[in-house]
Amino acid sequence: MAAVGALFVLLPLAAMVAKVNWPQFLPLVTSEASLTALGLSLRTAAASTLLCVLLGVPLALVLARGRFRGQSLLRSFVLLPLVLPPVVGGIALLYTFGRQGLLGRSLEVAGIQIAFSTTAVVLAQTFVALPFLVVSLEGALRSAGSRYEALAATLGARPTTVLRRVTVPLVLPGLASGTVLSFARSLGEFGATLTFAGSLQGVTRTLPLEIYLQRETDADAAVALSLLLVAVAVIVVGLSYRRSAPARIRGSAGPGTGA
Amino acid sequence: MTFRMDAAVAARGFEVSLGLGAGETLAVLGPNGAGKSTLLAVVAGLLRPDTGRAEVDGRILFDLPSASRNGTAGWTAPHRRGTALLAQEPLLFPHLSALENVAFGPRSAGVPKRAAREAALRWLAEVDAEDLASRRPGELSGGQAQRVAVARALAAGPDVLLLDEPMAALDIHAAPLLRRLLKRVLAGRRAIIVTHDVLDAYMLADRVIVMEDGRITEEGPTREVLRRPRSSFAAGLAGLNLVTGSATAAGIRSAEGLEFTGQHDVPLIPGQAGVAAFPPSAVSVFLSEAHGSPRNSFPVTITDLESHGDQIRIRAGELSADVTPAASGDLGLVPGLGVYFVVKAAAVSIYPA
Numbered sequence A: 001m002a003a004v005g006a007l008f009v010l011l012p013l014a015a016m017v018a019k020v021n022w023p024q025f026l027p028l029v030t031s032e033a034s035l036t037a038l039g040l041s042l043r044t045a046a047a048s049t050l051l052c053v054l055l056g057v058p059l060a061l062v063l064a065r066g067r068f069r070g071q072s073l074l075r076s077f078v079l080l081p082l083v084l085p086p087v088v089g090g091i092a093l094l095y096t097f098g099r100q101g102l103l104g105r106s107l108e109v110a111g112i113q114i115a116f117s118t119t120a121v122v123l124a125q126t127f128v129a130l131p132f133l134v135v136s137l138e139g140a141l142r143s144a145g146s147r148y149e150a151l152a153a154t155l156g157a158r159p160t161t162v163l164r165r166v167t168v169p170l171v172l173p174g175l176a177s178g179t180v181l182s183f184a185r186s187l188g189e190f191g192a193t194l195t196f197a198g199s200l201q202g203v204t205r206t207l208p209l210e211i212y213l214q215r216e217t218d219a220d221a222a223v224a225l226s227l228l229l230v231a232v233a234v235i236v237v238g239l240s241y242r243r244s245a246p247a248r249i250r251g252s253a254g255p256g257t258g259a
Numbered sequence B: 001m002t003f004r005m006d007a008a009v010a011a012r013g014f015e016v017s018l019g020l021g022a023g024e025t026l027a028v029l030g031p032n033g034a035g036k037s038t039l040l041a042v043v044a045g046l047l048r049p050d051t052g053r054a055e056v057d058g059r060i061l062f063d064l065p066s067a068s069r070n071g072t073a074g075w076t077a078p079h080r081r082g083t084a085l086l087a088q089e090p091l092l093f094p095h096l097s098a099l100e101n102v103a104f105g106p107r108s109a110g111v112p113k114r115a116a117r118e119a120a121l122r123w124l125a126e127v128d129a130e131d132l133a134s135r136r137p138g139e140l141s142g143g144q145a146q147r148v149a150v151a152r153a154l155a156a157g158p159d160v161l162l163l164d165e166p167m168a169a170l171d172i173h174a175a176p177l178l179r180r181l182l183k184r185v186l187a188g189r190r191a192i193i194v195t196h197d198v199l200d201a202y203m204l205a206d207r208v209i210v211m212e213d214g215r216i217t218e219e220g221p222t223r224e225v226l227r228r229p230r231s232s233f234a235a236g237l238a239g240l241n242l243v244t245g246s247a248t249a250a251g252i253r254s255a256e257g258l259e260f261t262g263q264h265d266v267p268l269i270p271g272q273a274g275v276a277a278f279p280p281s282a283v284s285v286f287l288s289e290a291h292g293s294p295r296n297s298f299p300v301t302i303t304d305l306e307s308h309g310d311q312i313r314i315r316a317g318e319l320s321a322d323v324t325p326a327a328s329g330d331l332g333l334v335p336g337l338g339v340y341f342v343v344k345a346a347a348v349s350i351y352p353a
Helices: A002-019 A022-029 A032-065 A071-083 A086-097 A104-109 A118-144 A147-154 A159-170 A172-187 A191-197 A207-217 A219-251 B036-044 B098-108 B113-126 B142-155 B174-186 B198-204 B222-227 B232-237 B325-331
Strands: B003-009 B014-020 B025-029 B051-056 B059-064 B161-164 B191-194 B207-212 B215-221 B241-247 B251-254 B259-261 B273-278 B283-286 B296-301 B304-308 B311-316 B319-323 B338-343 B349-352
Touching: A002 A219, A022 A032, A022 A219, A032 A071, A032 A118, A032 A172, A032 A207, A032 A219, A071 A118, A086 A104, A086 A118, A086 A191, A118 A159, A118 A172, A118 A191, A147 A159, A159 A172, A159 B098, A172 A219, A191 A207, A207 A219, B003 B036, B014 B036, B014 B215, B025 B036, B025 B198, B036 B051, B036 B161, B036 B191, B098 B113, B098 B142, B113 B142, B142 B174, B174 B191, B174 B198, B191 B198, B198 B222, B198 B273, B198 B349, B207 B222, B207 B232, B215 B222, B241 B319, B251 B273, B259 B296, B283 B319, B311 B325, B311 B338, B319 B325
Parallel strands: B025 B191, B025 B207, B161 B191
Antiparallel strands: B003 B014, B003 B051, B051 B059, B207 B215, B241 B251, B241 B273, B251 B259, B273 B349, B283 B338, B296 B338, B304 B311, B311 B319
16 A cells, blocks of 8 residues: 555656656746746745744744643644635635735735735745644654753753753754745645735746646646746755754764763 | 751642751652652742742742732742752753753853853863763763763752752663762762662762652651661661671671671772662571671571561561561571571672762
């Protein structure tokens, strides 16, 4: 069954690679529309990843270390975007930040329009990618436990010092993989982006949107761009695994000799 | 008394009151779940008691229930207490070198980097671990890591050093080494050591308390408590035969002139005070003086017989031997009978005291 599982993932990728129009590959992926979409994707994914770290680290800390009423409820809500159809997320964002939305109206008065702008792309991506960071980091925090932190406190370290010199270094591998995962999720975001930000070339049309659009008119371009996205994903996953592997080896280094 | 604490934690049925003089080391003995670790957590500020008060050299650690509404008055945060903790496991920060681990306390106290490193090197030298300075915790053996952890706790300059079964996770070779190191560094230092090993109490502590069910059931100078145990737990501990005396080239000579040879991992200095320790299970009982290889054979008079599990414990003054009921019957052992206790040198541990 494991082989069937592996095939189930690999076969469609192979089928897609077989469909690539290799002589035209470079011109297709370097067309102006493609490059614009790729650039926008990378920029917005980087921005939403940053936003995920800024919002997700405190959230993960509160969820892993805090003890308060409604904690499991908060966790469920933070993880909701994982199971929510992205389109639904997009609609929810639209009714929050859109012109007629909950906050949108006040923002409009202040002269700020979010819906159908690049900012909307970043918000949509952050919305769907945030749980990935929170889940990875909370898991790392829980498995690191609080014993090191308690011990650091008895050695005279202030809470901020404990966070900076003990907690964060201990969970760095978890933070790194969470960051990479949320970057990858942001890069692949489609549904929420289309609903909340639309598909304006150079403004909100990210690579997945471009692929979907091209599929209607130019299948070769869509396949070429898909392969590009697969390549980026493979690099991202590869990076995150390379990062965590040496740490594991170092952690399990055998005991020295004698006492 | 310069350290004084009264504390109660209702949820754990914990209620303890104790004091500690300057430079005094207190051993806390007791069965699992007796509240020994709770005691350390309360002193360190990792657990908030419901009521109680503690102060060290006039500084309040806690005074609860708090007089102020938000509960901040009457509560000193763990990092301001000066109560460094040495746990069962070394818990060295895995991302820092041994030297950086030891420098952690001074750095947290605001000591400049260079001075903190120098202090850390001095403490590493104090525990004979200078050569480990650049190692990562993952590259250290259990004993080495615990030595570095001792240096790290001391480098923080604690007013009260808290030790939570520091030898429990070490193998039989590393434990005696660390015990000797602790004996050196704890001399004249205010410390509380939780242990299940009576030898730790004997060698490291000036005073001992026995805890059972969250309360102190026995308290006093170590020798006295172990010589005349009143609590059942201390009595069980006292089962270990301990003979004090002065060291000879190969062992200990007791005050009564009995010679004990045994295993020791430090050269003994004749005349130095020492202790021979051996379990009752290692003692055989003979009606006449045994000849042959065992060198520790001494005449005793049986004072008491009691059942001890499926064995019979033969008491002769402060010494005891465990024999099978069958053997006891065959030998006709009764109180008042003169017999010979024989113990192999290999089963006797000799420690300088």
